[in-house]
Amino acid sequence: MHGLGNDYVYVNCLEQKIEHPNELSKFISHRHFGIGSDGLVLICPSDRADFQMRMFNADGSEGNMCGNAIRCVGKYVYDHQLTQKTQLDIDTKSGIKHLDLTIENKKAVFASVDMGKADFNSKHIPVKTPYPEFISQPMLVHGEVYLITCVSMGNPHGVIFCNDVDHIALEEIGPLFENHEKFPDRINTEFVQVIDKKTLKMRVWERGSGETFACGTGACASVAAAVINGYCNADEEVTVHLKGGDLKITYQKDQTVIMKGPATHVFDGVIEVDV
């Protein structure tokens, strides 16, 4: 399944246990030697919510939260009749998130997700800095100074506003931010062009997966950072153009972020592997 081209392989773990998800994710995600995906998502039982989501990046590392995957998890459980609810609570490593599904022809096609509060606290992200927050701070990378705003959406993000996202050498500079000593847990990096107060264009270098077609938490982090830096307004829906399509994001005055976007099924199958 994918959310705007951010594609994961989803495994129904309600009846089956996956022993080595990190290794499996590396294997499955490989675009030449595996199926090809940005990672692996496990749909598991939860004793405190309707379901639990675990997500693994293409390099096998486990992420705390994934905005595009959580919409697909909602679609999966509804379309496979694992629930009849259209309002769902999904447990993630960054807490329980609430989803509201839109149904068309008996299938879930779209979800609105309460992504929780954007958190600018440097220690929570984490960013190695004496400052309590890291907002529009200069960072020297590859001989150039970038102003970066760091925010956690349950996972770490660094947002950089620039004039032309199409011409950023992402393959070159993405890994330099991801693995910079300032970020002990590594970081997802978003390059964001402000089109107007209600429209952003974003490219992302994801921790553990490289450039992806879309990043839900990244789009939320970008809108939160855009409001904090005065480019957009709180409580107004912002359209974020990504490589794979658009997400609608609202950063509320209480710092809660609402994300709306589609979820798409591609194919089903059985995987037999020895990892």
Ligand SMILES: N[C@@H](CCC[C@H](N)C(=O)O)C(=O)O
């Ligand atoms: N694609 C995601 C984020 C996936 C996790 C991220 N790479 C991390 O390690 O934090 C999204 O849609 O939010």
